[in-house]
Amino acid sequence: MTFSAEKQADILSDLLNCRRRDLPFPAGIEATWLEEGVLQLIPRQASAALVLSAGIHGNETAPVEMLAALLASLSSGQQPLNQALLLIFGNLPALRAGKRYLHSDMNRLFGGRHRQAMPGNESRRAARLEKVTSDFFQRADAAGVLPRYHLDMHTAIRGSRFPQFALIPSHHHDYQAEFYVLLDACDLDAVVQHTAPGGTFSHFVSETFRAQSCTLELGKALPFGSNTLSRFAATDLAIRALLAGTPLPTRTQPPMRFFTVAESIIKTSSSFRLNLDAAVENFTQLPAGYAIASENGKIWRVEDAAPWILFPNARVAPGLRAGLLLKPAAARFSS
Numbered sequence: 408m409t410f411s412a413e414k415q416a417d418i419l420s421d422l423l424n425c426r427r428r429d430l431p432f433p434a435g436i437e438a439t440w441l442e443e444g445v446l447q448l449i450p451r452q453a454s455a456a457l458v459l460s461a462g463i464h465g466n467e468t469a470p471v472e473m474l475a476a477l478l479a480s481l482s483s484g485q486q487p488l489n490q491a492l493l494l495i496f497g498n499l500p501a502l503r504a505g506k507r508y509l510h511s512d513m514n515r516l517f518g519g520r521h522r523q524a525m526p527g528n529e530s531r532r533a534a535r536l537e538k539v540t541s542d543f544f545q546r547a548d549a550a551g552v553l554p555r556y557h558l559d560m561h562t563a564i565r566g567s568r569f570p571q572f573a574l575i576p577s578h579h580h581d582y583q584a585e586f587y588v589l590l591d592a593c594d595l596d597a598v599v600q601h602t603a604p605g606g607t608f609s610h611f612v613s614e615t616f617r618a619q620s621c622t623l624e625l626g627k628a629l630p631f632g633s634n635t636l637s638r639f640a641a642t643d644l645a646i647r648a649l650l651a652g653t654p655l656p657t658r659t660q661p662p663m664r665f666f667t668v669a670e671s672i673i674k675t676s677s678s679f680r681l682n683l684d685a686a687v688e689n690f691t692q693l694p695a696g697y698a699i700a701s702e703n704g705k706i707w708r709v710e711d712a713a714p715w716i717l718f719p720n721a722r723v724a725p726g727l728r729a730g731l732l733l734k735p736a737a738a739r740f741s742s
């Protein structure tokens with residue numbers, strides 16, 4: 408990667424401590440801080456409008472380090488910019504505290520859900536992020552409507568048989584093959600299609616702005632300084648190629664696997680039980696007929712056609728999702 412490590416560390420520390428400083432950018436790039444940790448970059452010519460977000464969960468630091476490095480090389484001019492870009496460092500107080508969130512899980516509060524949530528850090532920030540994203544797409548379209556993209560980058564709590572994957576929100580508008588080609592170039596292992604709306608940032612951006620938007624899970628959550636950024640090198644290179652308008656890197660991994668959510672296991676009371684060891688990894692294939700969860704006499708059994716478990720978590724609040732069962736889906740582009 409072509410950036411100065413010291414400059415990246417400086418930028419990261421300034422961001423986290425809300426010392427907004429005026430980073431220089433090459434001539435022709437209009438740079439505007441829309442909020443603490445939210446930077447809009449508009450070049451003279453743009454072929455698309457791209458939102459890159461990280462740190463929506465404050466304990467998921469690797470994508471934050473990746474974006475700080477990208478920001479350093481955009482500032483120095485080493486990274487060309489041919490797209491309107493919104494860089495979002497999601498939850499600064501939680502990032503400083505090394506916690507997923509301070510008051511409530513921000514990635515359940517989008518699409519206006521923050522208005523019903525507990526007042527606090529995350530509900531305030533989710534409302535602001537909705538506003539700045541809307542402002543950005545409006546500004547990016549000043550010279551004509553541009554294709555809209557959004558990658559919301561996370562890392563997962565649990566180990567995973569497919570370590571890097573995309574979650575596509577349920578959507579009514581078209582997702583283009585080009586978007587899946589981009590995900591393919593990120594060397595992702597799998598793509599999961601949601602079938603129900605949710606309060607995630609990617610669902611909000613997809614639905615509200617008809618954007619090609621997804622959540623990216625890039626591996627396990629680790630503290631600042633403990634991440635091996637080379638693991639995400641393919642995603643970093645693909646983003647940099649997209650920004651520069653150069654050809655995407657060539658995939659080096661086996662073909663991506665495609666899945667669709669077949670069943671959401673929703674916990675509704677404290678009597679909910681999940682019959683899974685904590686060590687069971689995401690995308691583990693469970694035996695058909697297995698009683699995976701129970702609650703007040705209801706039993707969820709694994710069906711033969713949908714045996715893959717994703718995000719099992721019995722400790723969610725009643726009303727929330729305690730796991731997803733996945734079935735295979737057709738590839739969304741031809742390679």
Ligand SMILES: [Zn+2]
Nearest residue numbers: 464467561562
């Ligand atoms: Zn996350």
